[in-house]
Amino acid sequence: MLKKLSSGPYWLWSFIFIVVPIMLIIAFSFSVPGEAFKFSLDNYKRFMEPVYLKVLARSVKIAVEATLICLAVGYPMAMILARMHLKYRTIAVMLLVVPMWMNFLLRTYAWMTILNKNGILNHILSFFGLPQMTFLYSEGAVLLGMVYNFLPFMVLPIYTVLTKMDNSLIEAAEDLGANRRTVFRKVTFPLSLPGVLSGVSMVFMPAVSTFVISDLLYGGQYMLVGNLIQQQFLVVNDWHFGSAISMLLMVMILITMSIMNRLGQDGVEQGGGNIW
Amino acid sequence: MTDRIVNGINVSKVYNGVAVVKDIDFWVKKNQFLTILGPSGCGKTTTLRMIAGFEQPTSGQVMFEGVDITAVPPYKRAINTVFQKYALFPHLNIYENIAFGLRIKKLNEKEIEKRVARMLELVNLKGFEKRKVHSLSGGQQQRIAIARALVNEPKVLLLDEPLGALDLKLRKEMQIELKNMQRELGITFIYVTHDQEEALTMSDKIIIMNQGEIQQTGSPTDIYNEPENAFVADFIGESNIFDGIMPADCRVIFADREFECVDSGFQTNESVDVVIRPEDVTLSKPEEGALTGEVISVVFKGVHYEMLIRESARTWMVHNTVMAPEGTKVGLSVMPNDIHIMHKEG
Amino acid sequence: MVMKWIKRIYAGLIFIFLYAPIAVLVVFSFNDAKSTAKWEGFTFKWYRTLLENDYIMKSLYYTILIAVIASLLATVIGTFAAFGIHYAKQWRQKLIMNINSIPILNPDIVTGISLMTLFLWMGLERGFITMLLAHMTFCIPYVILSVLPKMKQMPADVLEAAMDLGATPWMAFKKVILPEISPGIISGALIAFTLSIDDFVISFFTAGNGVTNLSIAIYSMARRGIKPEINALSTLMFITILILLIAINKRTSNIEEL
Numbered sequence: 036m037l038k039k040l041s042s043g044p045y046w047l048w049s050f051i052f053i054v055v056p057i058m059l060i061i062a063f064s065f066s067v068p069g070e071a072f073k074f075s076l077d078n079y080k081r082f083m084e085p086v087y088l089k090v091l092a093r094s095v096k097i098a099v100e101a102t103l104i105c106l107a108v109g110y111p112m113a114m115i116l117a118r119m120h121l122k123y124r125t126i127a128v129m130l131l132v133v134p135m136w137m138n139f140l141l142r143t144y145a146w147m148t149i150l151n152k153n154g155i156l157n158h159i160l161s162f163f164g165l166p167q168m169t170f171l172y173s174e175g176a177v178l179l180g181m182v183y184n185f186l187p188f189m190v191l192p193i194y195t196v197l198t199k200m201d202n203s204l205i206e207a208a209e210d211l212g213a214n215r216r217t218v219f220r221k222v223t224f225p226l227s228l229p230g231v232l233s234g235v236s237m238v239f240m241p242a243v244s245t246f247v248i249s250d251l252l253y254g255g256q257y258m259l260v261g262n263l264i265q266q267q268f269l270v271v272n273d274w275h276f277g278s279a280i281s282m283l284l285m286v287m288i289l290i291t292m293s294i295m296n297r298l299g300q301d302g303v304e305q306g307g308g309n310i311w
Numbered sequence: 312m313t314d315r316i317v318n319g320i321n322v323s324k325v326y327n328g329v330a331v332v333k334d335i336d337f338w339v340k341k342n343q344f345l346t347i348l349g350p351s352g353c354g355k356t357t358t359l360r361m362i363a364g365f366e367q368p369t370s371g372q373v374m375f376e377g378v379d380i381t382a383v384p385p386y387k388r389a390i391n392t393v394f395q396k397y398a399l400f401p402h403l404n405i406y407e408n409i410a411f412g413l414r415i416k417k418l419n420e421k422e423i424e425k426r427v428a429r430m431l432e433l434v435n436l437k438g439f440e441k442r443k444v445h446s447l448s449g450g451q452q453q454r455i456a457i458a459r460a461l462v463n464e465p466k467v468l469l470l471d472e473p474l475g476a477l478d479l480k481l482r483k484e485m486q487i488e489l490k491n492m493q494r495e496l497g498i499t500f501i502y503v504t505h506d507q508e509e510a511l512t513m514s515d516k517i518i519i520m521n522q523g524e525i526q527q528t529g530s531p532t533d534i535y536n537e538p539e540n541a542f543v544a545d546f547i548g549e550s551n552i553f554d555g556i557m558p559a560d561c562r563v564i565f566a567d568r569e570f571e572c573v574d575s576g577f578q579t580n581e582s583v584d585v586v587i588r589p590e591d592v593t594l595s596k597p598e599e600g601a602l603t604g605e606v607i608s609v610v611f612k613g614v615h616y617e618m619l620i621r622e623s624a625r626t627w628m629v630h631n632t633v634m635a636p637e638g639t640k641v642g643l644s645v646m647p648n649d650i651h652i653m654h655k656e657g
Numbered sequence: 658m659v660m661k662w663i664k665r666i667y668a669g670l671i672f673i674f675l676y677a678p679i680a681v682l683v684v685f686s687f688n689d690a691k692s693t694a695k696w697e698g699f700t701f702k703w704y705r706t707l708l709e710n711d712y713i714m715k716s717l718y719y720t721i722l723i724a725v726i727a728s729l730l731a732t733v734i735g736t737f738a739a740f741g742i743h744y745a746k747q748w749r750q751k752l753i754m755n756i757n758s759i760p761i762l763n764p765d766i767v768t769g770i771s772l773m774t775l776f777l778w779m780g781l782e783r784g785f786i787t788m789l790l791a792h793m794t795f796c797i798p799y800v801i802l803s804v805l806p807k808m809k810q811m812p813a814d815v816l817e818a819a820m821d822l823g824a825t826p827w828m829a830f831k832k833v834i835l836p837e838i839s840p841g842i843i844s845g846a847l848i849a850f851t852l853s854i855d856d857f858v859i860s861f862f863t864a865g866n867g868v869t870n871l872s873i874a875i876y877s878m879a880r881r882g883i884k885p886e887i888n889a890l891s892t893l894m895f896i897t898i899l900i901l902l903i904a905i906n907k908r909t910s911n912i913e914e915l
Contacts, residue, residue: 203395204400206363206365206385206394206398207392207394207459208400208411209365209384209385210365210385210386210390210391210392211386211391211459211460212386212387212412212415212416213386213411217386217415221415222400225402226402228402
C-alpha cells in the first residue's frame with residue numbers, strides 16, 4: 036500500500052504542473068485568438084516570415100559560436116586541470132566553480148559595467164590615447180556574455196571524463212608508437228567525447244534559449260528567440276504565436292539532445308560524464 | 312656484452328624522496344625469457360616501466376642493443392608492453408585495437424589486414440575482429456593485449472603481471488601458451504610477477520628483487536636449489552629458516568645439535584641462517600631421527616601433506632606424501648646437501 | 658619547462674577572465690561616485706543605500722522564504738515519489754521518469770511560459786503562491802534524480818525483510834529505507850535550495866503582484882542602467898558564497914580526517 040500511495044501525489048503533481056502546461060502550449064500554438072478553440076497553423080506559418088527566421092538563424096548562429104569558443108577555450112583548460120598535481124587541483128576546480136555560484140544576473144551585469152560607454156574598458160582605452168568604442172549593445176557583447184557565463188559548463192564535464200580516464204590507455208598508445216599529438220588524436224580525444232558532448236549540450240541549450248544575456252548586453256530589440264518569446268507573452272500579448280515559437284524551440288532542443296545522446300552511445304560505453 | 316639486448320646500468324629511481332629502485336644492474340640476452348620476481352612494492356614494475364620508457368631513471372642508464380635509450384620516449388622504442396589490466400582501447404573494436412600500432416606506422420590496409428588476421432590466429436581468437444572490447448572475457452582481453460603488442464614485431468616484449476587477473480586454470484594455460492609463443496617467435500620477453508611458481512615454470516632467467524634491490528639473479532634451478540639469502544629462500548617456495556652457528560667448514564650447529572653440511576668459507580662461529588626446504592625433511596620413528604618432534608597439524612595439499620611439527624622451541628614445516636597423524640611423535644632427519652647455509656642479512 | 662609555463666599562463670588567463678568582472682564589481686562597490694570607471698574615493702554609502710532599499714530587502718526576504726519552503730516540500734514529495742517509483746512497474750517507471758525529465762531538459766523559458774499559461778488558465782493570479790508552485794515543480798525532479806540512485810543501491814527485498822521481522826510498512830520505511838537513502842535526500846534538498854535561490858527565468862514569468870525575488874530585482878534594476886547598490890549587493894553575495902564554500906570544505910575535510 037505504502038509503495039503505491041507514496042508516489043501518488045507526484046503523479047498528480049506532474050500531471051497538473053508538467054503535462055497540462057505543455058498541452059496548453061501545444062493547444063495555444065495550434066489556434067488563433069477567439070472564443071472557441073479552432074485548429075490553425077497560422078502561428079507556424081507566421082514564423083516562416085523572414086523577420087522571424089532571421090531571429091532564429093541569429094540565435095542558432097550565436098549559440099553555436101558560443102559553444103565552439105567554449106569548447107576551444109575550455110578543452111585545454113580541462114586538460115590542464117586534469118593533469119594538475121592533486122594538491123592544487125582541488126583548489127583550481129573550486130576556483131572554476133565559485134563564479135558559477137554567483138547569481139547569473141550579477142555575472143551578466145558585471146559585464147555591463149565593464150563594457151559600458153563610461154565603463155572601465157573605455158577608460159583603459161582612453162588612458163592609452165585610443166579612441167573610445169561602443170562595446171555594449173553589440174553582438175560581440177552577447178557572445179562574450181554567453182562564453183563568460185557558460186564556460187565552466189564546458190570545462191567541468193570534460194575535466195571529469197579526463198580525470199577518470201585510465202592512464203595506462205595513454206601509455207599503451209605511446210608504447211605502440213604514438214607520439215603526443217597522435218595519442219591525443221587517436222585516444223585521449225575520442226575517449227573524452229562523452230564529456231565534450233555533455234559540455235556542448237550544457238552550453239548550447241541555455242545559449243540558444245536565453246533572453247537575459249541579450250536583453251542586458253544588447254538591449255530590448257528582438258535579438259534572439261528567447262527575447263521573441265518573452266515579448267510575445269509579456270509585451271505583445273500574443274500567447275498563440277509565443278506558444279508556437281516555444282514549441283519550435285522545444286523541438287529543436289529535444290532533437291539536439293537526442294543527437295548528442297546517440298553520438299555519446301555510439302562512441303564509448305565507459306567513462307561517460309553524465310552530468311544531467 | 313653485445314648479446315645483451317637490454318642492459319640497465321646503475322639504475323635508480325626516487326619518488327618524492329623515496330628510493331624505489333636502488334642502483335641496480337640487470338641485463339637480458341636475445342631470445343631469453345627474463346622474469347623479474349618480487350613482492351609488491353619491490354620496484355619490479357618501476358624497473359619495467361623504465362625499460363618501456365614511461366619512467367625516467369633518476370640516475371643510471373638503460374641500454375638497448377648497445378645504444379643508450381634512457382632519454383628516448385616510449386613511442387620511439389622497439390619495445391612493446393602488455394599491461395597489467397590490458398589497457399585495451401574501449402572506443403575501438405578488436406581489429407582496430409590490434410591495428411593501432413600498424414596504422415601509426417602507416418602500413419597499407421592490405422598488410423594491416425594480413426598481420427591482424429595472423430595475430431588473431433596466433434592467440435586463437437579468429438572471428439573476433441568486429442567485437443567490442445567490453446564483450447570479451449578477461450582471458451580473451453588478455454590475448455588481444457598480447458596480440459596488439461606482438462603485431463608490431465617488437466624486439467622485446469614487456470609483460471607486467473599479465474596473468475594476475477585470471478583464474479588459476481586459465482593462468483596455467485596461458486603460462487604454457489606464453490612460453491610457446493616466446494619460443495616460436497624468438498622474441499625477448501621481460502616478465503614481471505610476484506608469483507614465484509609462474510617465474511619458475513616460464514623463465515630462462517630470474518631476477519629476484521626486494522625493497523628496490525636485486526637479491527639474486529640466475530636460472531630457475533639455481534635460484535631454487537641455491538638461494539643466496541634467506542629472503543630468496545623464503546620467497547621461492549616455503550622454507551624452514553633457523554638461526555645457526557658455523558663452528559667450522561661443513562659443520563653447523565642449530566636446533567641444539569651439530570649437523571654435517573656442504574657449505575664452507577664462513578668465519579669461525581659466524582651466525583648464519585639455516586634454510587631447509589619442507590620437502591627435504593625425512594620423517595622416521597622417533598628413535599631413528601636426528602631430532603624428535605610432535606605433529607601438531609596436518610593439511611592435505613592435493614599431492615602431498617603439509618605437516619607442522621613442534622620440535623623443542625621450533626616449528627618445522629614438512630612436506631611428505633605419507634601422513635603422520637596429529638599427536639604422533641616423529642623423528643626428523645636432513646641430508647647434509649639439503650642444509651643451506653646463508654649469511655645473515657644486514 | 659616551456660610547456661609548463663604556457664599551461665600556467667593559460668590557466669591564469671582563464672581565471673582572470675572569470676574573476677575580473679567580479680573584482681570590478683567589488684572594487685567599485687566602495688567607489689564614492691556613480692561611475693564605474695573613475696575611482697573617486699572610498700565609501701560605504703552604497704551599502705547603506707542597499708540596506709535602505711525596501712525593494713531589494715523585500716525581494717531578498719521572498720527569495721529565502723520561497724527557497725526554504727519550496728526545497729522542503731519538494732524534498733518530501735520527491736522522496737516519497739522516488740520510493741514509489743522504485744517499486745513501481747516498469748512501464749509506469751518509464752512514463753513518470755520521462756515526464757520527470759521534461760522540466761530538466763526543457764529550456765527554462767519554455768517551463769516559465771507554460772506554467773504562466775497554466776496559472777492564467779486556472780484563474781490563479783500571479784504572486785507568491787504561483788511562484789512557490791513553479792519552484793516546487795522544477796525542484797522535485799532533481800530531488801527524485803538524487804534519491805532514486807540510492808534506492809537502487811539498496812539490497813533487494815529489505816522492505817519485505819523488515820516487515821517479515823514484524824515492522825509495519827511505515828516503520829519499515831522509517832527504520833530501514835530512510836537511513837539508507839538519507840545522503841540522497843540531503844543532496845537533493847541542497848540542489849533544490851540552490852536552484853530555487855538562483856532561479857530567474859521561471860520566477861520572472863510566474864511571480865507578480867509585488868512579489869519578486871532577488872534575481873528579478875537585479876534584472877529590473879540592471880535594465881535601467883548601472884546601479885552602485887548592485888555592486889554592493891554583488892560584493893555581499895560573493896563574500897557569503899566564499900564563507901559558505903570554505904565552511905563546507907572545512908566540514909568535509911574534517912569528516913575525511915575522522
